[in-house]
Amino acid sequence: MHSKNIEILVGLFVVAGMAALxxxxxxxxxxxxFTEKAGYSVTAExxxxxxxxxxxxxxxxxxxxxxxxEIALDRENYTARVTLNISSQYDQIPxxxxxxxxxxxxxxxQYIGLEAGGDEEFLVAGGELELTQSAxxxxxxxxxxxxxxxxxx
Amino acid sequence: xxxSVLRGLGRWGLDLxxxxxxxxxxxxxxxxxxxxxxxxxxxxxxxxxSVGVLSLMIIxxxxxxxxxxxxxxxxxxxxxxxxxxxxxxxxxxxxxxELGPVxxxxxxxxxxxxxxxxxxxxxxxxxxxxxxxxxxxxxxRRVIAPRFVAGVISLPLLAAIFxxxxxIGAYLVGHVQLGIxxxxxxxxxxxxxxWSADVVNGIIKSVVFGVVVTWIAVFEGYDCVPTSEGVGRAxxxxxxxxxxxxxxxxxxxTALMFGG
Numbered sequence: 001m002h003s004k005n006i007e008i009l010v011g012l013f014v015v016a017g018m019a020a021l022x023x024x025x026x027x028x029x030x031x032x033x034f035t036e037k038a039g040y041s042v043t044a045e046x047x048x049x050x051x052x053x054x055x056x057x058x059x060x061x062x063x064x065x066x067x068x069x070e071i072a073l074d075r076e077n078y079t080a081r082v083t084l085n086i087s088s089q090y091d092q093i094p095x096x097x098x099x100x101x102x103x104x105x106x107x108x109x110q111y112i113g114l115e116a117g118g119d120e121e122f123l124v125a126g127g128e129l130e131l132t133q134s135a136x137x138x139x140x141x142x143x144x145x146x147x148x149x150x151x152x153x
Numbered sequence: 154x155x156x157s158v159l160r161g162l163g164r165w166g167l168d169l170x171x172x173x174x175x176x177x178x179x180x181x182x183x184x185x186x187x188x189x190x191x192x193x194x195x196x197x198x199x200x201x202x203s204v205g206v207l208s209l210m211i212i213x214x215x216x217x218x219x220x221x222x223x224x225x226x227x228x229x230x231x232x233x234x235x236x237x238x239x240x241x242x243x244x245x246x247x248x249x250x251e252l253g254p255v256x257x258x259x260x261x262x263x264x265x266x267x268x269x270x271x272x273x274x275x276x277x278x279x280x281x282x283x284x285x286x287x288x289x290x291x292x293x294r295r296v297i298a299p300r301f302v303a304g305v306i307s308l309p310l311l312a313a314i315f316x317x318x319x320x321i322g323a324y325l326v327g328h329v330q331l332g333i334x335x336x337x338x339x340x341x342x343x344x345x346x347x348w349s350a351d352v353v354n355g356i357i358k359s360v361v362f363g364v365v366v367t368w369i370a371v372f373e374g375y376d377c378v379p380t381s382e383g384v385g386r387a388x389x390x391x392x393x394x395x396x397x398x399x400x401x402x403x404x405x406x407t408a409l410m411f412g413g
Contacts, residue, residue, distance in 0.1 A: 003195070006198060006202045009206045010198050010201045010202050010206060013205050014310065017309070017311070018310075019317075020310070020313035021310075028245050028320055029249075029347060029348040029352045030346065030347060030348060057344075
């Protein structure tokens with residue numbers, strides 16, 4: 001075959017390979033989300049985070065506003081200190097916003113839901129969410145239910 | 154009796170060690186020739202054509218069909234749990250993490266690796282390689298290195314094409330035939346497939362397989378007994394050894410990447 005045609009075909013092959021990689025990056029995986037990395041971090045302390053993981057979504061009114069970026073155990077209080085990375089376009093979150101851990105679906109993955117408070121001041125980088133509600137752990141719920149049932153009789 | 158068994162075992166072991174050592178020296182020789190291949194670019198382009206472009210067809214068709222079959226099979230299992238929305242995740246993760254690099258690597262060994270071995274083996278048995286040496290042309294740099302570089306570049310690209318077409322195939326079956334909502338299919342996939350943990354690890358795997366398969370292929374060709382039978386045996390060995398190497402390394406890499 002003519003060497004020019006060969007070059008064209010090799011060029012097409014490389015372009016096809018790159019396009020496939022681009023598709024894997026943007027359409028299949030979540031690399032498209034990485035642009036929001038330029039956000040700000042706030043922390044929240046929970047008594048129990050259940051199955052929350054790093055990279056779990058943080059949403060407000062069902063809209064995803066950020067992701068969990070770090071989870072650590074507080075050495076003094078034995079609580080879970082969760083760092084949330086919130087996208088910089090959502091910079092008007094009131095100071096007294098509460099954070100709760102919810103489950104998407106019956107057995108789905110866990111996420112942090114924020115509920116806006118009424119404060120006039122907004123959260124800034126390094127701030128802390130004071131009002132938190134822990135994850136519902138199924139065994140604890142069942143335990144409580146059985147306990148209250150036994151008490152009632 | 155025992156003596157001859159022991160002797161056979163010893164000969165086998167020595168032979169194995171000798172070949173392993175030669176293979177690694179050979180790899181070192183190739184690597185020394187690698188920078189030069191980028192100066193002799195036309196040679197590399199020609200090898201990219203015969204190694205990469207000519208393997209494209211089988212990779213594309215198998216990728217598409219593997220994706221479609223995964224979608225069909227996955228659907229019938231997932232639908233029992235009402236979890237058919239996770240079909241995209243299932244297909245994307247299995248393709249990107251495992252099947253893309255591994256199946257593309259196996260096909261590549263069969264399609265391009267065997268051709269490389271046969272070509273180089275025939276060059277050796279028709280004394281073209283010695284002829285080059287006579288003309289003070291180093292066959293390592295002129296013949297082997299461009300083929301090696303072409304293989305190492307091609308396989309990751311082929312594996313990416315395999316995975317991408319497989320996911321498109323799964324989308325066709327899942328959305329068009331089985332009626333899964335397209336938005337849920339893609340968004341679930343994006344939520345659960347991680348770029349660095351899943352996709353990049355798959356790419357690393359395919360680069361490793363590319364190096365190993367091409368290395369085996371050019372070594373077997375260069376090292377073959379220069380007869381028609383010897384070339385035939387070397388070609389068979391390329392495919393078999395490449396398959397073993399891919400599957401073995403895949404286990405090790407998977408354990409390293411996803412085991413912890």
